Amino acid sequence: MAENMHNLWLGISVAMQPYNFLVAMIGLVLGVIVGVLPGLGGANGVAILIPLTVAMPPIAGIILLASIYWGSLYGGSITSILFNIPGEPWSVAATFDGYPMANKGEPGRALVLAFVSHFFGAVLGVIMLSFFAPIISEFALRFGPAEIFAVMMLTFSAFVGLGGKDAVKTCVSIFLGFLLASVGMDTVTGALRLTYGSINLMGGFNFIVAVIGLFGLGEIFLTVEEGLKIEGKGGKIHLKDITSGVLEVFKEYKALILGMLVGCWMGLKPGGATPASFMAYGFAKQGSKNKEMFGKGAPDGIVAPEAAAHGAGTSAALPMITLGIPGSPTMAVIMGGLMIFGLVPGPMLFKEHADFVWGFIGSCWIGNTLGLIVVLAFAPIFASILQVRFAIIMPIIVYVCAIGAYAVNNRLIDIYYMIIFGVFGYLFKKLDYPLAPCVLALVLGDMAESALRQALLISGGSPLVLFAPPIALPLMIAAIIIFFWPSISEFLAKRKAQKSSVGPG
Amino acid sequence: MRKANIWLAVFLFVLGAICLFDAVRLGFRWDPTIGPGPGYLPFYLALGVIIGTTLTIFKGIKKLKAEGPGKPLIQEGGLKPILWVLIPSTVMVSLIPILGLHVSAFVFIVFYMREVGKIEWVKCFMVGILFPVSLYIIFDRLFLIPLPSGWLGSLYTLPF
8 A cells, every 4th residue: 555655656746747747738728629629529539649649758648648538528518518518428417407507697606516526526536546456457467368358248248238228239339340350460360351352451440540430520420410509608717606616516415426436436337437427417316305406407416427427537547557448438549549659558567567557647636636727717718619610610620530540550541431430420320329339349359359269279169268267257247247237127127016016915 | 210220230231241251261160270260250240240230120120110210310401511521521531642631621621611611711711721730830840740741742841
């Protein structure tokens, strides 16, 4: 414990170095802008800037990428509360009560409540990261290929069982992601797979291009289809708002703690911030004394989902850095950035690059604290970006996306792929195929496949190795239970209903 | 919407079938020297896509028969703005080998702002020049990431 505190202190001092501090600041401002603009999200904001980080030292690079994520988590709420348009999927729940409160003439109060709750969610997430990451990575050192594969099965079954989308479509989306990942050279045998003699396909599909297309362009198509109408309140925040807002958050401590816990729990599993915020909103509404106020500007209706969203966002870093399994699409992109530096997230990272990992954890403390100050001070300026007409912003977003897609591998064909991915992103969103599992499968594809094949080689072809006790077996059982969770919970509910109808009679 | 659901599933089904074909060619069976063949995982993945899309197609047809086609995929008046983004972006990308990324972006920005946004020429040119120039300086100059310059290659090396 004492050693961890010492390491954490070192990490924070790395993050406080002037250059890293400046990088964090730039990342936060860019992140808030990305978060405010509908059509540009955390995942593709990070993806576009990955090429820039190559020229930086690794620690500054990861600080930049992570800061964009923290910034976009804060920034999404600004659009939701002031304009009733969610700037990010995880801030949809903020429109339920945040916009009504702003509409009643208290935009400053709503913003401060949201930002401070965000901060508290982040704090719990970062505390978990600081104190559990060393323990988990120590434990994960014992993992072999079968165990790694089991953890991935757990990840993907969580999408199917807990994602809340059509299970068949979720599976199809996962399979497609893995198939995309397997295009190109097979890492074990060197055979060319699924290339059909095309040189362009030999290079495979880069997931950063997929992220920019699916989330970036796809989102733009959705936005222009609906015809973006922006009518909003100016959100001035006075000093008085801040002090009263902080006090009010403490008054809603029940909703706050609920949001923080739900967020951190959900962040550990894939799916991340978006379901966490909805879940916390639902729980807060059920447990609240003034239920009828919900949807009309209830303060606890803002506090719970916002704390959950940011808690989930930060705690998603925990499985990413310790196991190499990102908890959200944005974390997947950040992990991709780490891999470009030759740093493969996973238990070995802690052993081999401890200074780097602790620098990252330290920067999570600094970045989230700095983020709170930035949004409190400059929320109205960021909000004014949305007064710029979409006809000006749209071509610039497409242009920036194209730069990001090209710069990954310096290939022109990637920009075409980006447009194709954009069309599919639009269709998938419209027809209810979840995108996050597809992207995660594309990121983890190579790793999952080599884990599976190594495990099978070790066992001489027997699939039983995947269920080997003591570690793989419980993970696989958990994966299977989670996969069938919707049917199981339905069955349990039916039985309970039967019992209660028979019981008292 | 329900018809589109079926068509997308049919398309993905075909995609799965094409992948399955290649996986069989690569060999998906156990090989005593290399273990699972290179087509091992793609075979089962493609099979999964085929099964999943078949289920989706059947469910979709059942629902289509029971409840009718439902809302259209693209809401009324929505197709035009989408094509106004899709076609100019594709044109921009195909101009890159000739004009380079930054100059084709300039053309794209000015065209879109003028035609769709109906914004004055002066503003269009201001935005169209300001952004490509600043992004050129950030990417090509400060971070030394060479973006495609097309036939105008020599112009791009001009010192700023």
